[in-house]
Amino acid sequence: MMTSADTPADSLFHPDLLDRYSANGPRYTSYPTALQFTDQFDPEHYRHAARNPAASPGGLSLYFHIPFCDTVCFYCGCNKVATKNRAHARPYLERLKREIALQAELFDTARPVSQLHWGGGTPTFLSHAEMAELMAATREHFRLLPDEQAEYSIEVDPREASAETIGILRDIGFNRLSLGVQDFDPRVQQAVNRIQPRAMTETVMNAARDEGFQSVSVDLIYGLPHQSVESFSRTLDAVVELAPDRLSVFGYAHMPSMFKMQRQIDEAALPSPAVRLAILRRVIERLTGAGYVYIGMDHFALPGDELALAQQAGTLQRNFQGYSTRADCDLIGFGASSIGKVGDVYAQNARDLAGYGAAIDGGRLAITRGVRLTRGDRLRRDIITRLMCQFELRFDALEAAHGIDFRTGFADEIRRLAPLEDDGLVSIERDAIRVRPAGRMLVRNVAMIFDRYLAHAGRERFSRTI
The missing domain is CATH 1.10.10.920 (Arc Repressor Mutant, subunit A)
Structure with a gap:
């Protein structure tokens, strides 16, 4: 092949x-896909699948959704809560800890956690102490692996993370980072309400390398307002100089009828379809010319990265974080809107904080939708x-x-x-x-x-x- x-x-x-x-x-x-999930789903199917590890005898993958953001990026379609009040994290953290205990009761927790991911929102909205507390609670109920055997990743907003933060993340067990960048052009950043100078991103990447993170990924978006082939080429040049192990270069999906914050974007400033294609062409040329392997869709990786090696070995998979190297894991979702894949079922938690909180406070799983395959x-x-x-x-x-x-x-x-x-x-x-x-x-x-x-x-x- x-x-x-x-x-x-x-x-x-x-x-x-x-x-x-x-x-x-x-x-x-x-x-x-999630469009086939139904609120008629019986959570008992999820419980049965969790208690039947013979259906998927491999390790476990844990996903934690931290929905809070200090500021909102206009392009974002994630399930998020924009707030500057850091106190909102405390009740959510307490519920996550109770959900960890509820989920652990269903599974054979001797199964190793080979993959773990925190997404959002902005996971580093939590304080350093709160992040350590959440990982400690996870470790109390599940079997986390030594660093060399694990793939434990977290999405990081460089505007919300210092070199000290990166050191804390490494200390509590993370060994992979995914950094949101989107575009380094100041005009584009202003248009999407995400001001993030290159130096800020570079500080986080340098700290990750100093701390021994095994892989650093960068997310870019093409199709944002005021982008041109020339402006995005400058961003690509800067990113290539920073040399992340992986890149995801997403095409912006402008769907203001679904995502209200996208109404803040000036549609007249969006690049035309022809310009979007030209930007995409430059992405392909620049990244493959710099030695990155095209994994598929919008993913690139250096030849020695696990993602590229998994593709060569025929073990690459898809999950809710995109391309993944771990094929044999049951996925347990924690937090509002998170999705689990266990055996032959997908199960999604309540999307809103109120619904999620009411279920967990009542001692129940927060599953509201799903499908049995x-x-x-x-x-x-x-x-x-x-x-x-x-x-x-x-x-x-x-x-x-x-x-x-x-x-x-x-x-x-x-x-x-x-x-x-x-x-x-x-x-x-x-x-x-x-x-x-x-x-x-x-x-x-x-x-x-x-x-x-x-x-x-x-x-x-x-x-x-x-």
Whole structure:
């Protein structure tokens, strides 16, 4: 299999195809997607799956959602609470600790926690003492691993973290950081209400390296107001100089009907579709030219990073944080709006703080929505994961895993892939479907062919594939 490291930038970027296939579609951090979650979901299905580790005998992955932000970025579509009152963190922290105990009762806590992630919001909204307290409570109820065996990451806003903060995070067990940058251009930062000079980001990155963090990732966004190819090229040059281990370069999804804060953005200042494509082309050229491997969708990594190595080894996966190296974990979600994946169920907590707090205060799990996967869901999830992570679908492996005849069971999907094959996005071979270099940036479109729910979904709730 040709790896992304072997793929030149001009093989990935085909503006005519990107323009033709750009459409609203899922990112497939889960399948079925969250649109199929229902409030008729019975939390007992989650409890049963948690108590049945034979269904997924591997380790555990823990996700903690910390929703608070000191200020709000206008582009953001995350579940967040903007407040300058740090006292709001204390009751939330107490509920997280009670939820940890409630969840731990359901699982075999001898299973190691091989992956842990704090997201938000801004996790470092918590004080240093509160962050240590939360990790200590986690360690009390779950089996956390030694540093060299664990992948424990946290999203950090450099505006909310000093070198001392980074040292505290390392001391309590984190070994990977994800830094929000978005754009270094002052005009763009002003337009989206995120003032973050390069020196601020550089301070955090240098501290992370001094403290021995194993991986540092940077998030960028293209498609923001006032961006141009020239301005974003300067941001890319600065980021390449900083040399993060991974990069995520997201296309901004302007959906002000869904996210009210986006109404603060001047739509007239947004780059045109043609300029967005030109920026994307520069991203591909600059990052691959600097030695980064194109992982898929909007992710890049240095060749020696675990993400790139997992893709080469065929063990790359998708979860709610995007691409992941840990394939065999049950995911437990903590906090408002967090989603767990345990066995054959997805389960989501109440999105609002009031609903979340009422459940935890009542001694109950805060699950309000979810879905129990059918056999067909599990099969299609496997297909979509293989395509998005390995860029190929070998029929023999899939048939052995699920006891099917692929060409018979998916004759309609093969027929619907034919136009994509004509356009050079995929090749349909005797023993496999392979995503060709021209189709890698459009792999979501390929995956959508196998999504049986998509025809009935409200596509306007998904972001553009490009």
